[in-house]
Amino acid sequence: MNPLARKRLTRAALNTAGVLVFLFAVFPVYWMVSTSFKANDQIFTTSFIPFPTHFTVEHVERVLTEGVAGNPIWVYMRNSAIVALGTVLVGSAFALLAATAVARFRFRGRTAFLVTLLVVQMIPCEALVIPLFLNVKRLGLYDNLLGLIVIQVGITLPFGVWMLRTFVAAVPRSLEEAAWIDGASRFTTFRKVLFPLVAPGLVATSIFSFITAWNDLIFALVLMKESSGYTMPVALQYFFGQRGTDWGAIMATSTLMTLPVIAFFLLVQRRMVSGLVAGAVKG
Amino acid sequence: MTDTSTLARGGATSAPGRRRGSRRPPRAGGMPAWAVPYVLLVPGMLVIAGLLLYPMVQMAIISFQDISLRVIRGVAEPKWVGLENYRRILDNEIFRSALRNTVVFALVTVTLTLVLGTAVGVLLHRLSKRMSTFVIIGIMSAWAVPPVAQGTIWRWLFDAEAGVINWALNLLPDWLSSLVFGRADWSGQPWLNDSWSVYVVLVLTVVWASFPFVAVSVLAGLKGIPSELYEAARVDGSTPWRTFRTITFPLLKPVFAVLTILSIIWDFKVLSQLYVLLNGPTNREAFNLSLYSYAEAFKAPPKMGTGAAIAIVLTIILLVVTAFYTRQMVKQEDLA
Known part of the structure; x- marks a missing residue:
C-alpha cells in the first residue's frame, strides 16, 4: 500500500472510532430527550423508534402542571435551585477567603490545614449522613432547605478551596505589590486586583459546587420530610412504582434536571478539567 | 477590616509614610499582619470542623x-x-455481599474507566481539531448527566419490555447470541431483578458517565508533552504501543495517579445510580456498603x-x- 493511501486509511479509522465514541456517549442522553417527546404508544413498544414521529409535549406539560407526589415539578426545581444557589453563594465566599489565605500567606498551621483539606476529601460524604441527620434534627433544621444548604456548603468547601487556591496562586504577586506601592489597602487590593483576576476560577469552582448540590440525592432524601420541600433527585424517585412506570414523565423530568447541568458543563469544561487535575497534581 | 476607604486614599493614620514605596503589604484595618491568614481561614475552618470533622x-x-x-x-x-x-x-451475610459488591465493582469500574478513558484521550489527541471538539462536546454531555438521571436513563435503556438493549440484543443473529450469551431470545429479559445483572448495568452506567473526565484529562496531559519526543520515536521506527509505553505513560504518570485515586474515591461510594437502578433499598443482595449503611440507618x-x-x-x-x-x-x- 502506498503511504498516502495508508495515511488516508488511518485517518478514516480514527474518525470512525471518534464517531463511535460520540455515539456511545450521546445516545443515552439523546434517548432520554427523545423519549420525553414521544407519545405513549411510541414509548411502550418493543420496536425501535429513533425519532418521535408523533412529537408531543404532553409529558413535559404533565410534569410541569400535575407533577408527582402532590406538587408540580417546578416546585422541586425551585427547591433544587435554592439549595444549589445558596450553597454557591456561601460556599464560594468562604472558599475564596480560605484559598487566599493558603495561596498568599506562609503561616503556622498552613500545612496542617492543607493536609486536613486533602484527607477530608477522602472521607465518603455518604458516610456522614447519619451524624449530620442527627445534628440537623437537634438544631431544628430538619425538613428545612436551610439545613440542606449548610450541609452542602460543608461537602463542597474542601474541594472548592483546593481548586481555587491554584487560581489564586496563579495571579502574580507583583500585581498586588504594585497596588500596595500605590498606597492601596489590603482590602482594596483584594477587591480591585486579586478578585477580578481570580473571578474565572471562582466561576468554575462555583459551578462545580452548584452541580454537586444540584445532583445530591442522599441528603435531600434523609433531611426533607414534606414533599413540598423535595429536590429534583428525590422527586424523581416518586415516579417509580405508582401504577406502572410512566417513562414519558420520568424522562421529561430527567431532561429538565439534566439540561442546565450540561449547559454549565459545556460553558466551563476546559477550566474544570485543568482545575481538577492541576489542583490535584501540582500541590 | 474596617476603615479601608481612608487607607485606600492613602490617608491612613495608623501607617504614616507608607503612602508610596513599600513592597510590604499594608496593615489590614489595624490587624497585625500575622493574624490576617487566620482571620481569612475562620469561616472555612468552622465549616470543615463543624460539618466534616466533628460528624x-x-x-x-x-x-x-x-x-x-x-x-x-x-x-x-x-x-x-x-x-x-x-x-x-x-x-451478617448481607454485609459480606455488600463488601464484596463494593470492592469488585470498584476494581472493575476503575479499570474499565481508566482504560477506555485513556484510549479515548489518545484518540482525541490524534483527531483533527474540528473532529476532536465534536467528540469532546459529545462525551462532555455524558459526563454532565446527574447521577440520578444516569440511573433513570440506563434503567430505561435496560427496561425488560420496552428497553432498547433487549431490542438490540434480539437483532443479533441467533447463532451468535447463543454462542456468546447462551440464549437467542432477549424479549422481556429483566435485567434489574437479579443482583448480578444489576451490577452489569451499574458498571456500564458509571463507566459511561466517568470515562469522559479521564479522556479529557489525558488529552490535556498529552498536549503538554513536546511533540519532538514523538517525532524522535517515529524516526526511530517505534510502534504506537511502544511509544505509548515508553513516552506517553511515564510522562503522564502524575495525571494517571490522580485519575486513579479520584476514580477509586468516586466508585467506592456509588449510591445514587444504584439507588435508582434498584428502585430504592429493596434487593438486599445487591447492596453496596453505602446503600447498606443508608438502609440500616433510615429504613x-x-x-x-x-x-x-x-x-x-x-x-x-x-x-x-x-x-x-x-x-x-x-x-x-x-x-x-
Missing part, C-alpha cells in the same frame, strides 16, 4: 452505640453497646448504630486505599 468523630461514637427512636426524638440517651454493632455486621426500624459501623468500615477502606496517594501529595506540598 466524623460522632459517627465513630455512634458506631459503638444503640440509637433508638426515642434518642432520635431527643427524649432518651443513647446506650453504649461496645463492639456489638461491629459483631453484628461481621456476622424502619432505624438502626443508626450498625449503619454507622458500616460507614466506618467504608471510610477506613477508603482512607487506607488512598493513604499512599495522600502521603505523596503531602510531600509535594512541603516542597512547594
Whole structure:
C-alpha cells in the first residue's frame, strides 16, 4: 500500500472510532430527550423508534402542571435551585477567603490545614449522613432547605478551596505589590486586583459546587420530610412504582434536571478539567 | 477590616509614610499582619470542623452505640453497646455481599474507566481539531448527566419490555447470541431483578458517565508533552504501543495517579445510580456498603448504630486505599 493511501486509511479509522465514541456517549442522553417527546404508544413498544414521529409535549406539560407526589415539578426545581444557589453563594465566599489565605500567606498551621483539606476529601460524604441527620434534627433544621444548604456548603468547601487556591496562586504577586506601592489597602487590593483576576476560577469552582448540590440525592432524601420541600433527585424517585412506570414523565423530568447541568458543563469544561487535575497534581 | 476607604486614599493614620514605596503589604484595618491568614481561614475552618470533622468523630461514637427512636426524638440517651454493632455486621451475610459488591465493582469500574478513558484521550489527541471538539462536546454531555438521571436513563435503556438493549440484543443473529450469551431470545429479559445483572448495568452506567473526565484529562496531559519526543520515536521506527509505553505513560504518570485515586474515591461510594437502578433499598443482595449503611440507618426500624459501623468500615477502606496517594501529595506540598 502506498503511504498516502495508508495515511488516508488511518485517518478514516480514527474518525470512525471518534464517531463511535460520540455515539456511545450521546445516545443515552439523546434517548432520554427523545423519549420525553414521544407519545405513549411510541414509548411502550418493543420496536425501535429513533425519532418521535408523533412529537408531543404532553409529558413535559404533565410534569410541569400535575407533577408527582402532590406538587408540580417546578416546585422541586425551585427547591433544587435554592439549595444549589445558596450553597454557591456561601460556599464560594468562604472558599475564596480560605484559598487566599493558603495561596498568599506562609503561616503556622498552613500545612496542617492543607493536609486536613486533602484527607477530608477522602472521607465518603455518604458516610456522614447519619451524624449530620442527627445534628440537623437537634438544631431544628430538619425538613428545612436551610439545613440542606449548610450541609452542602460543608461537602463542597474542601474541594472548592483546593481548586481555587491554584487560581489564586496563579495571579502574580507583583500585581498586588504594585497596588500596595500605590498606597492601596489590603482590602482594596483584594477587591480591585486579586478578585477580578481570580473571578474565572471562582466561576468554575462555583459551578462545580452548584452541580454537586444540584445532583445530591442522599441528603435531600434523609433531611426533607414534606414533599413540598423535595429536590429534583428525590422527586424523581416518586415516579417509580405508582401504577406502572410512566417513562414519558420520568424522562421529561430527567431532561429538565439534566439540561442546565450540561449547559454549565459545556460553558466551563476546559477550566474544570485543568482545575481538577492541576489542583490535584501540582500541590 | 474596617476603615479601608481612608487607607485606600492613602490617608491612613495608623501607617504614616507608607503612602508610596513599600513592597510590604499594608496593615489590614489595624490587624497585625500575622493574624490576617487566620482571620481569612475562620469561616472555612468552622465549616470543615463543624460539618466534616466533628460528624466524623460522632459517627465513630455512634458506631459503638444503640440509637433508638426515642434518642432520635431527643427524649432518651443513647446506650453504649461496645463492639456489638461491629459483631453484628461481621456476622451478617448481607454485609459480606455488600463488601464484596463494593470492592469488585470498584476494581472493575476503575479499570474499565481508566482504560477506555485513556484510549479515548489518545484518540482525541490524534483527531483533527474540528473532529476532536465534536467528540469532546459529545462525551462532555455524558459526563454532565446527574447521577440520578444516569440511573433513570440506563434503567430505561435496560427496561425488560420496552428497553432498547433487549431490542438490540434480539437483532443479533441467533447463532451468535447463543454462542456468546447462551440464549437467542432477549424479549422481556429483566435485567434489574437479579443482583448480578444489576451490577452489569451499574458498571456500564458509571463507566459511561466517568470515562469522559479521564479522556479529557489525558488529552490535556498529552498536549503538554513536546511533540519532538514523538517525532524522535517515529524516526526511530517505534510502534504506537511502544511509544505509548515508553513516552506517553511515564510522562503522564502524575495525571494517571490522580485519575486513579479520584476514580477509586468516586466508585467506592456509588449510591445514587444504584439507588435508582434498584428502585430504592429493596434487593438486599445487591447492596453496596453505602446503600447498606443508608438502609440500616433510615429504613424502619432505624438502626443508626450498625449503619454507622458500616460507614466506618467504608471510610477506613477508603482512607487506607488512598493513604499512599495522600502521603505523596503531602510531600509535594512541603516542597512547594
